[in-house]
Amino acid sequence: MLEYNSDEKLYPQRIVVVGAGAVGWTFAATLGNGLNGLNVEIVVLDCGVNRDQLLPCNSATPAALTFNKMLGVDEKSFISQTKSAYFLATHYKNISGNSDYFMPFSEHGFMMNGIAFSSYALYSHAKGDNTAYDFYSLSALTARLGRFRHPSDNANSLLSTLDYGFQINTNNVAAYWRAYAIGKGVHEISCEIKSVQIDDISGDITSVTIDSLADNKQKYNNLIAADLYIDCTGEQALLIGKSLGVKYDSLESYLPANRQCYTTMPIQHAGAPYTTITPAPSGFIKETTTQTSKQLVYSYHTDFLTDNDAMLFLQNSNNNASAEYHFMPFSVGNRAEFWCKNCIAAGRAAGYLQDFVIDQLHLVQSAALRLVTLFPATKQYEINSKEYNRLTMLEYQHIIDFHQLHYKSIRDLKSPYWEYVNNTVMTHGLAHRLSTFSKRGVLPFYEGETLSPGTWASFLLGANFWPEAYDPIVDAGDVQWITEQLIKMRKMMSDAAQTIPLHHDYLRSFN
Amino acid sequence: MNNNIVNLVIVGGGTAGWMSAAALGKFLGNKKYNITLIESELIGTVGVGEATVPHIRFFNETLGINENEFMQKTNATYKLGIEFSNWAKKGDAYIHPFGIYGKTINDVSFHHYWLKAKMMGNQFPIGDYALGVVAAAAEKFNYPNNDANSLSSKYSYAFHFDASLYAVFLREYSEARGVKRKEGKVVQVQQHPDSGFVQSLTLESGEVIVGDLFVDCSGFRGLLIEQTLNTGYEDWSHWLPCDRAIAVPSEKTSVPLPYTKAIARDAGWQWRIPLQSRTGNGQVYCSHYTSDDAVAENLLENLDGKPLANLNHIRFQTGRRKKSWNKNCVAIGLSSGFLEPLESTSIYLIQMAITKLIEYFPRADFDTVTADEFNRDITMEYERVRDFLILHYSATSRDDTEFWRYVKNMPIPKSLQYKIDLFRHQGHVEQYKRGMFLDPSWVAVYFGQNIFPQHYHPAVNKLSDDELRHQLNAIRQQISMLAEKMPSHEQAIKQYCHQGANSPSSWPPAAMNLYEVFS
Structure with missing residues (x-):
C-alpha cells in the first residue's frame, strides 16, 4: 500500500470539456459537483459550432431526479428556471393496432399472493378480457388525463406509485447547468478549436490549440493543456474520433434512420405530461412539450424519403402554418471505446441511439456520474477506463435493444420503408427477449439495464405482443377472486387519477 | 387453455425437498395440482447447511411462518455473520457481517474513507464501523431498527438451525396443504422412449408414481437429473478443491x-x-x-x-450441474450443484431455485425457452457465489501447507481476477444487482484477507483529515454505544422465541437482501 502523504495532489489537476451546450454543461456541472473542493480545475471550451447539436426539446427519464438530487438541485427551481414540464409516460399512437397506449415508468398493478401482476393481466387477457394494460397504471391513467402531481411519500398510498421525468428546453437546461457549473468554479472560454496535439509516445492528448474569442486571454494562452479531456463536440468527435482515431460503429442496420425534420412552436400553456410517438410512412414522429414549446420531429431514412416529403408530412400533421422546419442529419452508432487514452466522449461523440424513450441527456448524465464513480486517482487508470467502457457498452446494448423494438413492433404499416425494416436483423438481446416473452411473458434479467423488465412488458403489451400462454400458477387461484381484484384495482386507479390536478395548473403553482 | 401439468413429484425429503414441497404447496394449492414427495428413512440427508443467510426469513415470511414458532421448533439461534479465522494468515480473524459498514459520505462508500484513515494511521479494523460485527463480537442481538437514518437499521440477521428439524417443520406445513408423502426408495425410473422425459418412478414396494414434473432433491447423486438424464456436471474442483x-x-x-x-x-x-x-x-x-x-x-x-x-x-465434488432444469426435471439443492458451506449459501441456492421454478412454472409443453432462462438465472447465481468463495482461498498469504500453497497460487476465474484488479487499484467493487453478495461482503473479505487498494476514491479528500477522523470516530462510538444497549444473544432468544407460536409477531419484515430489512 502507498504511504499516505497529506500533500499528495489528486492526479487530474485540470480537465477540459471541449464543446459547450447542454451536453458539455451537463457534464461540466456533474464534474464540478463531484470534484468540488478537490482543487481540480475544470475548463469548458465553448467552441460555438463545435458542440453537440441537440434538438430544442428533449425528455429525461426518472433518472434525472436522482441526478438532480445528487447535484443538490431543488426541483422547483429547476422546473421554473428551465420551463420544463413533467413526463409521466410515453404515449404511443397506432402501434400494431393499438391506437392509443401510455407506457409509464412505474410498474403496472400490484403483486398479489407473491405472483407478479403481469401474470394476472396475461391470464385475464387469455380469458377474453380486453382491458388495455395501461388501465392498471396510475401514472399512465394520470398522463392520459393530462394531469400531474408528485408521488406521495407514504409508501402505502397508491399515489406513491407515480414516477416521472421531465420534458425540457435544451437551451434552458444548458444555461441552467452552465450557471450551476460556474457557481462550482468551472471556467469557460469562448474560442475556436484550431488543433489537437497528441503525444507521440503515450498517444495521449497533450493540448488543444484554440483561438480565444473573448477576454479570457489574460488567464489562458492559446495552448490548453489538461490531464483529461471530455469530448462533447458531437458527431464531429474532434478529439476521440478525429484526433485519437477511435472508430464509430454504425447501428443503422438495427435502427434504420439517418435524418430528422423538426419544428418547434411556442405554446401558451404547458402541454401534455407525456411525449407522443407515432409511426409514419418512413419512420417515427415524436412530439415533446415543455412549458413553453411544442416540438415535432420526424426521424426517417433518406433512402426512403426526401426532405421535402418529410416536411410535407409534418406540415400535414401539424396545423400551424407559420411553423419553420429544420433538418438534422445523424448517424446512429457508438464509439468502439468511450474512454480512450485521456479522453472521454459524451453525447453524440460517444454515440447516438435515437430518442425514443432514453435520450441523449440521459446518457450524458449517466456517463458523467459513471466517470465520477470511476474517477482516477492516478495516471495509471487503465482499469478505470476498462470498467467505464464495459459498463457503457452494457448500457448501450440494452437501449439499442429497446429502441430496435420500436421498429420491430410496426407490423401493420405497408410501405417500402416498413417492408425494409421488417427484414432487418434483430440484435441478439432483442431476439432473446422476444423469444422468452412470446412463450409466456417472461422477461430476462440483464445487468446494466436502464429500463426495468416492467417497462419492457408495458411496451410489449401496449404493442399487442400478447404471449402464447400465461403463467399457469395463476390457475391455482380462485377465478372469481382474481376477476374481482382486477376490477377493484382498475377502479381504484381511475378514481385516484381523477383526484390529481391538471398538469398545467400544477405547474402554474410553481411559477 | 388446458395444458397444465397436474402431478408434481419431489424426490428426496431433505431440506431441499421439504422447502420445495412447502413453497409449491403454498403457491399451487391442492385443488388443481397433486404434489407427492418421496423420501426414504433409510437414506440419510446431508443437512450440513444449518447456518443460513437473511434471505431465509423472506422464504418463511412468504410461507406465512411465525418466526418465533419456527425458531422454537428448529432449535434456532440468531446469526449476525460469520467469523473467519486463520484465512489470510494464522492468527487472523474477521467477521463478515450481514450488514453495512459506516455510511456513505458525499456519494462515496465508507470503505474508501476507512482506507484513507488507515493510511493516516488509524488502527481500528473496519469491523468496528459495522454494528453487525460489533454486536456479534459482543454476543449481543436485537432486531434492526426501522429508522433509515440510524446506524441501527444497517444490518440484518439470519439463523442457525437444525436442518432436520426444519424439514420436519416444513413437512407438517406441506402436509397441511395437501402434499402427500410416500415412504420408500426409488428403484426404477421410466422415461418416454422418444422424448426421454421422466414418466414415472417405481418404488421398492412396486408402487409406480406417475408425474408430469419431477423435482430432483435427491442430493449429490442426482437420481433423475444425472443418473437418469445424464445432464453432465461442470467441475470446479480446480478452484474449490475440497472434496x-x-x-x-x-x-x-x-x-x-x-x-x-x-x-x-x-x-x-x-x-x-x-x-x-x-x-x-x-x-x-x-x-x-x-x-x-x-x-x-x-x-x-x-x-x-x-x-x-x-x-x-x-x-462431494464442487461444481454445478450443466442444466438445473432438463426436460421435465428440475434439480434443486445438492443435485444441482455443490458449493461448500463456507458462506452458508446452500439453503439460499435452494430458495433461489424454488423461487425461479415458481416464477417460470412450466406447462405440459415444457417449452425449452423458459427452461433455458431458468438455467441462465441459476448459472449466474452459482457463478457469483463461486467467485466469492474462491476469493477466501486465493486471497491468502498462507504457505504453511501444501493445500494453502496450492490455493494461493492456483489460477482463478477471469471474472474474479477482474473484480480483484478493480478493487486493488482504487477500491472499486464491481457493481451488479443479481446475486447475494454485494459490496459490503466483497469489502469484508477483501479487507479481512488483506487485499488493500493502492488508492482510495479521490472524492474522499473533500473531507479534511480532521473531519475524516472526527466522522469515523463518531460512527465508531455510536456503534459501540448501540451494541452496548442491545440485550445479550441469550436474552434475545429467551425474549423472542421461547413463547413460540403464541408470541406476538414482533420481528421486522424480511427482505431479499443480505444487509438490510428496511429499504
Whole structure:
C-alpha cells in the first residue's frame, strides 16, 4: 500500500470539456459537483459550432431526479428556471393496432399472493378480457388525463406509485447547468478549436490549440493543456474520433434512420405530461412539450424519403402554418471505446441511439456520474477506463435493444420503408427477449439495464405482443377472486387519477 | 387453455425437498395440482447447511411462518455473520457481517474513507464501523431498527438451525396443504422412449408414481437429473478443491454465539454452528492433501464439548450441474450443484431455485425457452457465489501447507481476477444487482484477507483529515454505544422465541437482501 502523504495532489489537476451546450454543461456541472473542493480545475471550451447539436426539446427519464438530487438541485427551481414540464409516460399512437397506449415508468398493478401482476393481466387477457394494460397504471391513467402531481411519500398510498421525468428546453437546461457549473468554479472560454496535439509516445492528448474569442486571454494562452479531456463536440468527435482515431460503429442496420425534420412552436400553456410517438410512412414522429414549446420531429431514412416529403408530412400533421422546419442529419452508432487514452466522449461523440424513450441527456448524465464513480486517482487508470467502457457498452446494448423494438413492433404499416425494416436483423438481446416473452411473458434479467423488465412488458403489451400462454400458477387461484381484484384495482386507479390536478395548473403553482 | 401439468413429484425429503414441497404447496394449492414427495428413512440427508443467510426469513415470511414458532421448533439461534479465522494468515480473524459498514459520505462508500484513515494511521479494523460485527463480537442481538437514518437499521440477521428439524417443520406445513408423502426408495425410473422425459418412478414396494414434473432433491447423486438424464456436471474442483467433509454435533458448553465460525485448517476449514441446545461442527477438506483419519482426529480434538453422534462422512465434488432444469426435471439443492458451506449459501441456492421454478412454472409443453432462462438465472447465481468463495482461498498469504500453497497460487476465474484488479487499484467493487453478495461482503473479505487498494476514491479528500477522523470516530462510538444497549444473544432468544407460536409477531419484515430489512 502507498504511504499516505497529506500533500499528495489528486492526479487530474485540470480537465477540459471541449464543446459547450447542454451536453458539455451537463457534464461540466456533474464534474464540478463531484470534484468540488478537490482543487481540480475544470475548463469548458465553448467552441460555438463545435458542440453537440441537440434538438430544442428533449425528455429525461426518472433518472434525472436522482441526478438532480445528487447535484443538490431543488426541483422547483429547476422546473421554473428551465420551463420544463413533467413526463409521466410515453404515449404511443397506432402501434400494431393499438391506437392509443401510455407506457409509464412505474410498474403496472400490484403483486398479489407473491405472483407478479403481469401474470394476472396475461391470464385475464387469455380469458377474453380486453382491458388495455395501461388501465392498471396510475401514472399512465394520470398522463392520459393530462394531469400531474408528485408521488406521495407514504409508501402505502397508491399515489406513491407515480414516477416521472421531465420534458425540457435544451437551451434552458444548458444555461441552467452552465450557471450551476460556474457557481462550482468551472471556467469557460469562448474560442475556436484550431488543433489537437497528441503525444507521440503515450498517444495521449497533450493540448488543444484554440483561438480565444473573448477576454479570457489574460488567464489562458492559446495552448490548453489538461490531464483529461471530455469530448462533447458531437458527431464531429474532434478529439476521440478525429484526433485519437477511435472508430464509430454504425447501428443503422438495427435502427434504420439517418435524418430528422423538426419544428418547434411556442405554446401558451404547458402541454401534455407525456411525449407522443407515432409511426409514419418512413419512420417515427415524436412530439415533446415543455412549458413553453411544442416540438415535432420526424426521424426517417433518406433512402426512403426526401426532405421535402418529410416536411410535407409534418406540415400535414401539424396545423400551424407559420411553423419553420429544420433538418438534422445523424448517424446512429457508438464509439468502439468511450474512454480512450485521456479522453472521454459524451453525447453524440460517444454515440447516438435515437430518442425514443432514453435520450441523449440521459446518457450524458449517466456517463458523467459513471466517470465520477470511476474517477482516477492516478495516471495509471487503465482499469478505470476498462470498467467505464464495459459498463457503457452494457448500457448501450440494452437501449439499442429497446429502441430496435420500436421498429420491430410496426407490423401493420405497408410501405417500402416498413417492408425494409421488417427484414432487418434483430440484435441478439432483442431476439432473446422476444423469444422468452412470446412463450409466456417472461422477461430476462440483464445487468446494466436502464429500463426495468416492467417497462419492457408495458411496451410489449401496449404493442399487442400478447404471449402464447400465461403463467399457469395463476390457475391455482380462485377465478372469481382474481376477476374481482382486477376490477377493484382498475377502479381504484381511475378514481385516484381523477383526484390529481391538471398538469398545467400544477405547474402554474410553481411559477 | 388446458395444458397444465397436474402431478408434481419431489424426490428426496431433505431440506431441499421439504422447502420445495412447502413453497409449491403454498403457491399451487391442492385443488388443481397433486404434489407427492418421496423420501426414504433409510437414506440419510446431508443437512450440513444449518447456518443460513437473511434471505431465509423472506422464504418463511412468504410461507406465512411465525418466526418465533419456527425458531422454537428448529432449535434456532440468531446469526449476525460469520467469523473467519486463520484465512489470510494464522492468527487472523474477521467477521463478515450481514450488514453495512459506516455510511456513505458525499456519494462515496465508507470503505474508501476507512482506507484513507488507515493510511493516516488509524488502527481500528473496519469491523468496528459495522454494528453487525460489533454486536456479534459482543454476543449481543436485537432486531434492526426501522429508522433509515440510524446506524441501527444497517444490518440484518439470519439463523442457525437444525436442518432436520426444519424439514420436519416444513413437512407438517406441506402436509397441511395437501402434499402427500410416500415412504420408500426409488428403484426404477421410466422415461418416454422418444422424448426421454421422466414418466414415472417405481418404488421398492412396486408402487409406480406417475408425474408430469419431477423435482430432483435427491442430493449429490442426482437420481433423475444425472443418473437418469445424464445432464453432465461442470467441475470446479480446480478452484474449490475440497472434496470431503466430516460432521458431528457436540454438547453445548456455553451460551450460543450469534455468529457462525469458519476456521481455516491445514487442508480445509472447520465450521462451528451454535444452536440452542447443541453445537454443529464439521471439517471440509481436500482428500488430496490430508487423510480422513487425520481430519477426524483434528475435528474431535477441536470440539469444545462431547460429541453427540458418530462422525458423518460426506463426499462431494464442487461444481454445478450443466442444466438445473432438463426436460421435465428440475434439480434443486445438492443435485444441482455443490458449493461448500463456507458462506452458508446452500439453503439460499435452494430458495433461489424454488423461487425461479415458481416464477417460470412450466406447462405440459415444457417449452425449452423458459427452461433455458431458468438455467441462465441459476448459472449466474452459482457463478457469483463461486467467485466469492474462491476469493477466501486465493486471497491468502498462507504457505504453511501444501493445500494453502496450492490455493494461493492456483489460477482463478477471469471474472474474479477482474473484480480483484478493480478493487486493488482504487477500491472499486464491481457493481451488479443479481446475486447475494454485494459490496459490503466483497469489502469484508477483501479487507479481512488483506487485499488493500493502492488508492482510495479521490472524492474522499473533500473531507479534511480532521473531519475524516472526527466522522469515523463518531460512527465508531455510536456503534459501540448501540451494541452496548442491545440485550445479550441469550436474552434475545429467551425474549423472542421461547413463547413460540403464541408470541406476538414482533420481528421486522424480511427482505431479499443480505444487509438490510428496511429499504
